[in-house]
Amino acid sequence: MKEHLAEVKTLHLGNVSGSRSGGLPEHPAPRPIFSRIITFIVLIGVWVILSGKFDLFHLSLGLISCAIVTILSGDLLFPETRTGGLFRHILPVINYVPWLLYQVVLANLHILYLVFHPRMMELIDPQIIRFDSTLKKEISLVTFANSITLTPGTITMYVSVEGAFQVHAIDKASADPLPGEMERRIARAFEDE
């Protein structure tokens, strides 16, 4: 704990001295204009769906407010995307979602079977499994953890930044496929390699 605090302190101090010695605050890396455009399109889409009015007044209101939001916080939605990186990822992501839905349905049927089974107490075997994931980026870890929780039979209990997972599984059949296939698909969809 103490070490950790000391580290934070030095980090903080380092930052302050850095900005002081540099005079002007360092200019941020070239803006990912690409991710901003995508953000803007997503925002406009949500605006149009939610407002449902297509006259000039409402559309221009939407354009203005979406532009303001994009300028202020355009790097929130796709923080790590560099130019060209986004399109490479779109296809695998689109590929991943139906597969996840299919897995969710399969696993739901399995839990449904367990729930209505008369000797349910003998079938279930709750256990906590631990494994280390090879995923590196935060977004893929989050997606992985959420996917694990979404497929019934497994709940993510703990994830560390380094990718150490702790998963509560309801029986052996739910625990066995982890990390396996899901991790590979997420790696293909979100990781850079």
Next chain:
Amino acid sequence: MDIIVVFLIICGLVFFTGGAVGILRFPDFYTRLHPAGKMDTLGSFLMVLAVSLFNLREFSWAAVLTSLKILLIVLFIFILNPTATHAIVDAGFRAGMRPWTKKDKGK
């Protein structure tokens, strides 16, 4: 069209029922969260899909917009439900609740 809608709603209801029965039947906190947190996700997905299809039976652009809004709910449920489940499990784990295992069966 109506047949598909009714079929989807019945499927959703089956999953919801399974969730409710599961909450009652499973032995402890963690195992109960399995049906509670996730059968609901699929159940509400099916039912909301049915509702948005039903809304489209007389086609108009206003109806399409309403259906899209309804489908947005599904998107948010799919992001929110695992997160909430994880938060509850994490809270239980931090509070020191021990998971039920087969060995504890006598209790």
